[in-house]
Amino acid sequence: MIIRPKYTQVLAVSLLVLATLATLAILVFIIVFVLGKGLPNINAEFLFSNPEDMGRAGGIFPTIVGTVALTLTAICIATPFGVGTAVFLTEYTRESRITRIIRFGADCLAGIPSIIFGLFGFIFFVTYLRMGWSILSGSLTLAFMILPTIIRTSEEAIKSVPYSYREVSFSLGATLWQTVYKVVLPNALPGILTGVMLSVGRSIGETAAIIFTAGSSLRTPHSLFDSVRTMSVHFYILAREGLSNEKAYATATVLIVSILMINLSSYWLMNRFILRKTK
Amino acid sequence: MMKLFSEKSIKKALTVIAFSAIAALLLIVVFIILEGLPFIFKVGISDFLFSSEWEPQMGRFGIFPMIIGSLVVTLGSMIVGIPLALSGAIFLSEFVPRWAMRIIKPTIELLAGIPSVVYGFIGVMVLAPLIRDYLGGPGLSILAASIILGIMILPTILSISIDSLKAVPQSYREGAFALGATHWQTIHMAVLPAAKSGIIAGIILGLGRAIGETMAVIMVTGNAVILPKSPLYSVRTLTANIALEMGYATGMHRQSLFATGVILLIIIMVLNYTATIAIRRRVGKK
Amino acid sequence: MTDRSKFIIENLNAYWSDVQVLRSININIVSNKILGIIGPSGSGKTVFLRTLNRLNDLVPEIRIDGRILLDGKDIYDPDVDPVELRKKIGIVFALPIPLPASIHDNVIYGPSLSGIRNRHKLDELVEKSLKSAFLWDEVRDRLTTSAMRLSGGQQQRLCLARILAMEPDVIMLDEPCSGLDPISTSQIESALTELKKEYTIILVTNNTKQAARVADNTAFFLMNEMIEYGPTDVIFTVPRDKRTIDYITGRFG
Structure with missing residues (x-):
């Protein structure tokens, strides 16, 4: 040099x-x-009234309801499977070909682009299982999508529970499931919740996987079989079809603020988790 | 109540549940392939992959422009994203004090949560007009998409790179300093090589996100089915092709979109596989 | 009271993968007495203890052969449920490990596993167990606070109380005082002396003086073998084996 x-x-x-x-x-x-x-x-009217004229005027209330319904359903479906898988991988089996296959599957699933999930959801849930464009189709598709995240974060959370707690529990005459249920899961809960929160954030922001499975109806849904339009989808349609930039910005703001709040609270949870462990 | 669920049945249930991810994966792959593969054979692999004519109504299904579009846009986003992300990661992990990192890193990760449609919108409202006015062309272009995607994958690469840089033992740095190296030399010769595999893993994740991204790309590429001659040309990616036409496609046309999905899946698998091999070889060498 | 055998252990061997970690152990553990097990660390004391409540079942690398009879019944018989066995044989580990829950919830962990839900019964159990562990007076006003906030000595007595609440037959302690100050140690020792009226106690310790103070019988482990076993005063005054003398007088270990 x-x-x-x-x-x-x-x-x-x-x-x-x-x-x-x-x-x-x-x-x-x-x-x-x-x-x-x-x-x-953004004002109360925007948040709590129905859109008019395709969204050029009025509010976004049905899309908020749609987003919440879709996200909650997806989380309720994916969490038991994700946490169950994590419990199986960490507590019920040792490292083996089976665990490797399961982890490999989860990793592959995590790498699939959301549009493929959309395609799949459309052909499988909407068409093949005849669920139509509905909250159910959309949330099942989303559940497939967030499953790997929940598995991974739950696994990390469960692994971080000290082995000695399990040993104490067994020595006091607990069965494996009692130990998991009374000691492991409660202590892993903050970490598991962090993963769930991250998945909520991802679900709220998702568009490609939802637009072909949950549809884009602007009506407020009344059952799991109704089609809904989420905030992201609504924003996409407003922006892409040039309906109203003003409403698009406002919708994007609601979207961003809710995601930021969810991610912030998951950070807060995570920090509390770490603090408690080092105490 | 505990007795109702015996230990054995719980174990069985958990074993079944544990295969949910694999089952989901297989279900997805099988259904996409079932729907797409027959079409590919009907049209012919080489026609489907290498013909540049995409006119579904006329029965012409060539996705070559979309394959090129996806690859070019992904490459462009890497050119934009990697240098920024790496410089940011090095600076933040080596030069910024711990307390500041505790604020900056979560901020960056929070930004990873911004929905892709919002990035796309910014591209349309801010970036495309700038490109049109100063560089010419339609504005909605490879360049716009590369910049937007590059920004979108920044947080992913940045945060994973920071983690792997932070994981390099302090003794490596002390060793280099002790030999009289400047801070930069230390980073360049001791820290970066040690963190390489982690950084590459982050880049692969970013790569996957870029090639799979749909909504932002639809908004900023212009979606023209042409072979681009410069970064100012409009292109259509594989993902955009699916999303744009899925809404109204039927029959052969719809099958062709699933076939596009099959190709997209294969490209992603090949990319991930080669990247994993690359990492393994590097780690092996060390 | 006549001496009745609680445990009869015949020709017990244990292996960690291919390494033998216990070599033909034969010992009768007497009911309502304190058995002290002394020996340098790594001599197999802990592995021995953990074969008695089948806690080693959780470690797939460990394999054992030989017979362990508890009240005449082989505890490794296929029809013995290790979960039920562990309810009868409590263990206190070297480091106090309270579960991250309240003091009250720590004590009732064992009983609630067996399905005891009656609040009144549980409260009674908590008070009785904490009293027997000499901890009641210090925590009676704050049973709902986290067990993590107790001092090390209090935590270890809580672990003892947690076992007492299960109303076991045998209490095993694996170097329970290794991390404790002299005052906490003496509190644990007084508790043990009281408790042997009702329970059989096995105390593993690498503090020979502690064994001399509280144990009725003492076994000396060295290099995975039991070198000598007998009444404590005999072991500490006229041991037969030279290695026992060397260890007790502090020449090694």
């Missing part, structure tokens, strides 16, 4: 600083830009 190390250092570090600042600036810009344009248009 001919260039003196000191100069390389200065050059390299300043490039790094620039790149970091650019990254942060871009990311902050996106939030500020959307919230800046959206917040002024």
Whole structure:
């Protein structure tokens, strides 16, 4: 090297600083830009009234209901399976070909793009099982999508419960399931919840997998078999069809704020979890 | 109540549940393939993959432009995303004090939660007009998509890279410093090589996210079925092709979209596989 | 009271993978007495203890042969349920491990597993067990606070109380005082001396003085073998084996 190390250092570090600042600036810009344009248009009426004229006017109430219904149903379906799988992998079996296959399956599932989930949900739930465009089809599709996340985070959470707790429980005459149910799961709960929260965030933001399975009806749903339009789908339609930029920004703001709040609370949970463990 | 569920039946139930992920995976793959593969054979693999004519109403199903579109946009997003993410990761993990990291890293990860449709919207409202006005072309283009996707995958690569840089033992750094290396030399020669496999894992995740992304891409690429000659051209990706036409496709046309899904799945599997091999080889060498 | 055997152990061997960790152990453990097991660390004391309540079943690498009779019944018989067995044989580990729950909930963990739901009965059990463990007076006003907030010595006595609440036959303690100060140690020791009226107690310790203070009988383990076993005063005054003398007088270990 001919260039003196000191100069390389200065050059390299300043490039790094620039790149970091650019990254942060871009990311902050996106939030500020959307919230800046959206917040002024948000009021109680927007949140609690029905859309009019395809969404050009009025509010987004049915899409909020749709998002909540779809997300909750998906979580209720995926969580027992995800946590159950994690319990099986950590407590009921030892590392073997079977556990490797299960983990491999979960990893592959995690790598499948959401549009493929959409295609699958459409052909399987909507068409083959005749569920039609409905909350049920959409949430089952979403459940498939978030299953790997819940498995992974639950597994981590369960593994972090000290082995000695299990030993104490067994030594006091507990069966394996009693130990899992009374000691392991309660202590892994914050970690499991973190995974669930992350999945909620992902479900709320998802569009491609939902638009072909839950449809895009703007009516407030009354049962699991009704078609719904989620906030993300509504936002996509508003933006793509150029119906109303004003409403699009406002919807995006509600979307972003709810996801940020959910992710923040999962952080808070995680931190509490870590704090308690180190205490 | 406890007696109702005997230990044995619980174990059986959990064993069944544990195969849910595998079952889901198989179900998805089987149904997509069942719906798509017969079509590919009917049209002919080479016509389907390498013909540039996509006119479903006329019975012409060539997805070559979409394959190129997906690859080009993914490559572009990597060119935009990786340098930014890596520089950010190095700076944040090596030069920024711990307390600041505790704020910055969660912020970045929170940004990973912004829905892709929002990124797409920003692309349409802010980026595309800029490109159109200053560089020419339609604005909605490979360039716009690469930048938007690059930004979208930033948080993923950034946060995983930070984790793997942080995981490099302090003794590596001390060793290099002791030999009289500057901070940059230390990073360059001691820290980065040690963190390489983790960083690559992050890049692969980002890659997967970029090639599978649909809604943002639909919004910013313009979706023209053409072979692009410059980054300012509009393209259509495989994912966009599926999502755009799924709403109204029937018969052969719909099957062709599932066939597109099959190709997308294969591309992703090949990418993941080669990447995994690459990591293994690197780790093996060490 | 005549000496009645609680455990009869015949030719017990244990292996960790291919390594033998217990070599033909033969011992009669007498009812309502304190058996002290002494020996340097790594001599097989803990493995021995954990074969008695089949806690080693959880470690797939461990294999055992020989016979362990509890009240005349082989505990490794196929028709013996290890879960039920462990309810009869409580164990206190070296480090106090309270479960992250309230003091009250820690004590009732065992009984509630057996399906006891009656609040009144449970409260009675809590009070009785904590009293027997010499802990009641210190915690009676704060049974609902987290067990994690107790001191180390209190936590270890809580672990003892947790076992007493199961009303077991045998209490085993695996170096229960290794992390405790002298005052906590003496509290545990007084509790044990009281408790032997009702229970058979096995106390593993690497503190020979502790064995001398509280044990009725003492066994000396060395290199995975039981070297010598007899009444404590005999072991500590006229041992037969030279290695026992060396260990007791502190020449090694």
